[in-house]
Amino acid sequence: MTIRVIIVDDQAMVRAGFAALLAAQSDIDVVGEAPDGRKGVEVSRTVHPDVVLMDVRMPEMDGLAAARELLAPPVGVVHRPKVLMLTTFDVDDYVYEALRAGASGFLLKDAPPADLISAVRVVAAGDALLAPSVTRRLIADFARQRPAAPSGGPALRLNGLTPRETEVLELIARGLSNQEIAARLVLAEQTVKTHIGRVLAKLGLRDRAQAVIFAYESGLVTPGDA
Amino acid sequence: MTIRVIIVDDQAMVRAGFAALLAAQSDIDVVGEAPDGRKGVEVSRTVHPDVVLMDVRMPEMDGLAAARELLAPPVGVVHRPKVLMLTTFDVDDYVYEALRAGASGFLLKDAPPADLISAVRVVAAGDALLAPSVTRRLIADFARQRPAAPSGGPALRLNGLTPRETEVLELIARGLSNQEIAARLVLAEQTVKTHIGRVLAKLGLRDRAQAVIFAYESGLVTPGDA
DNA sequence: CTCGGCCCCCTACCCGGGTAGGGGGCCGAG
DNA sequence: CTCGGCCCCCTACCCGGGTAGGGGGCCGAG
Numbered sequence: 001m002t003i004r005v006i007i008v009d010d011q012a013m014v015r016a017g018f019a020a021l022l023a024a025q026s027d028i029d030v031v032g033e034a035p036d037g038r039k040g041v042e043v044s045r046t047v048h049p050d051v052v053l054m055d056v057r058m059p060e061m062d063g064l065a066a067a068r069e070l071l072a073p074p075v076g077v078v079h080r081p082k083v084l085m086l087t088t089f090d091v092d093d094y095v096y097e098a099l100r101a102g103a104s105g106f107l108l109k110d111a112p113p114a115d116l117i118s119a120v121r122v123v124a125a126g127d128a129l130l131a132p133s134v135t136r137r138l139i140a141d142f143a144r145q146r147p148a149a150p151s152g153g154p155a156l157r158l159n160g161l162t163p164r165e166t167e168v169l170e171l172i173a174r175g176l177s178n179q180e181i182a183a184r185l186v187l188a189e190q191t192v193k194t195h196i197g198r199v200l201a202k203l204g205l206r207d208r209a210q211a212v213i214f215a216y217e218s219g220l221v222t223p224g225d226a
Numbered sequence: 227m228t229i230r231v232i233i234v235d236d237q238a239m240v241r242a243g244f245a246a247l248l249a250a251q252s253d254i255d256v257v258g259e260a261p262d263g264r265k266g267v268e269v270s271r272t273v274h275p276d277v278v279l280m281d282v283r284m285p286e287m288d289g290l291a292a293a294r295e296l297l298a299p300p301v302g303v304v305h306r307p308k309v310l311m312l313t314t315f316d317v318d319d320y321v322y323e324a325l326r327a328g329a330s331g332f333l334l335k336d337a338p339p340a341d342l343i344s345a346v347r348v349v350a351a352g353d354a355l356l357a358p359s360v361t362r363r364l365i366a367d368f369a370r371q372r373p374a375a376p377s378g379g380p381a382l383r384l385n386g387l388t389p390r391e392t393e394v395l396e397l398i399a400r401g402l403s404n405q406e407i408a409a410r411l412v413l414a415e416q417t418v419k420t421h422i423g424r425v426l427a428k429l430g431l432r433d434r435a436q437a438v439i440f441a442y443e444s445g446l447v448t449p450g451d452a
Numbered sequence: 453c454t455c456g457g458c459c460c461c462c463t464a465c466c467c468g469g470g471t472a473g474g475g476g477g478c479c480g481a482g
Numbered sequence: 483c484t485c486g487g488c489c490c491c492c493t494a495c496c497c498g499g500g501t502a503g504g505g506g507g508c509c510g511a512g
Contacts, residue, residue, distance in 0.1 A: 016339035017243015024246060057449075113242035162488060175436040178469065191490050197470065207498085208469075210401040212438040216449050223442050223449070388458060404499065417460050423500065433468085434499075 003124040006032035006047060008040030008066065009055040009086070014109075018053060021113055028120060037061030041069045048079045050124050054103075056087040057219045063087075071102035082123045160202055166220070168195040172208050173215030229350040232258035232273060234266030234292065235281040235312070240335075244279065247339055254346060263287030267295045274305045276350050280329075282313040283448075289313075293329050308349045313445075386428055392446070394421040398434050399441030 005028055007015045012035070019030045032047045034040035037054075038061040044052055052070060056063040067083045082104040104123040107116060161169065171181045178196070182189040196208065205211050215221040231248055233241045233256060245256045258273045260266035263280075264287040270278055278296060282289040293309045308330040330349040333342060387395065397407045404422070408415040422434065431437050441447040 020246030
């Protein structure tokens with residue numbers, strides 16, 4: 001019995017590469033592809049794959065939203081595939097969001113090809129799977145986790161940032177100074193500093209330069225949307 | 227007569243994907259792989275491929291340096307492959323550097339797979355090739371080109387940055403402090419400040435946070451390659 | 453040779469950004 | 483109601499980062 005897989009990634013080359021890689025396995029069939037989350041959901045609901053390989057960052061609908069859609073389907077939809085998230089970076093909040101959404105696994109794209117193949121098999125079999133580096137981070141996070149949101153916390157914010165903090169972070173990532181941010185948000189500059197201080201603390205960053213990096217790496221901001 | 231190709235890219239998954247893609251063509255043989263420029267040069271000198279698929283950004287020796295090495299071989303080395311550069315972004319200076327080094331082509335990684343395959347064939351046949359978006363940018367650049375470097379200028383640098391300045395900029399974009407950059411490059415912290423000052427002035431930026439933004443927006447640094 | 457570009461280093465200075473440690477009001481959950 | 487989270491604001495302080503304006507050596511082009 002073959003494992004039916006679809007690949008959702010915005011880069012056609014990546015899709016083709018993965019498809020070729022997986023299709024070479026006798027027990028795996030690539031039965032569909034999609035370039036973004038929204039189309040990925042559609043394709044999944046049409047072909048009913050066992051496993052969805054899902055990129056995190058994509059246009060239209062990102063991988064996390066698509067995963068949530070697939071894993072908590074509306075009434076009437078019975079099919080529920082396993083979702084294996086793919087990413088090039090191991091940012092914790094993605095992991096948390098994805099796991100919370102019910103994803104079966106999280107794999108870094110630069111993992112050895114053999115890992116991808118076995119990951120598909122493991123996930124198809126119903127097991128969970130995390131890349132070693134992700135696991136490491138996960139454990140580290142839990143270790144130093146102050147019992148913040150007790151349980152069933154309100155929402156998924158970027159690493160536990162409040163809306164205001166996220167807003168400030170984005171303006172930092174646009175290159176604004178504290179003064180400019182204050183003007184833009186109609187706040188005292190001190191308040192801006194306070195927000196930034198909390199952002200840096202929550203994310204474990206040193207300064208606004210690292211904050212900019214985080215914003216890009218986490219997808220809060222994307223090259224070209226300046 | 228098959229086209230012998232080697233793939234030089236730091237991500238094993240990418241190599242495997244491309245290899246699978248190309249190997250499926252009856253007229254193309256993948257005869258080697260390497261994870262960085264230096265090893266790529268070695269492999270090329272060993273297996274004498276017709277075409278080298280070369281990623282731009284890699285550890286140890288980047289794709290541009292490796293391309294120069296292969297295309298201007300030291301005396302005694304006779305083999306001279308075609309080099310097809312691969313990149314995820316279309317930054318002008320990379321294009322210029324690669325073309326000046328004698329690369330046969332420049333392809334964006336997110337091009338359709340069919341393009342990659344035909345690109346290999348085109349290049350192997352001795353023709354040059356640029357991705358459409360690269361061509362567009364190339365023309366646009368020439369169009370609005372102030373007669374800066376009058377002719378045959380020294381080199382192609384990111385917006386007129388010297389190699390050292392570019393190096394410093396990249397470290398800023400990695401989140402390093404001035405002190406850390408100084409340690410990394412074995413410089414006085416003051417020297418680092420001097421370089422940064424010039425970078426900011428040349429690029430019209432205010433501070434290192436904006437420098438980080440520039441690095442991402444220009445493609446000097448890409449989300450995911452942290 | 454001279455000259456220009458690059459690289460490295462320096463002193464002196466200041467300000468923006470970040471830290472530490474406060475306070476108050478609002479609001480939804482329990 | 484109380485309590486916790488969030489948001490906004492404050493003083494005080496300091497240091498990293500950035501500016502201004504120097505200097506010297508190397509090297510390739512002319």
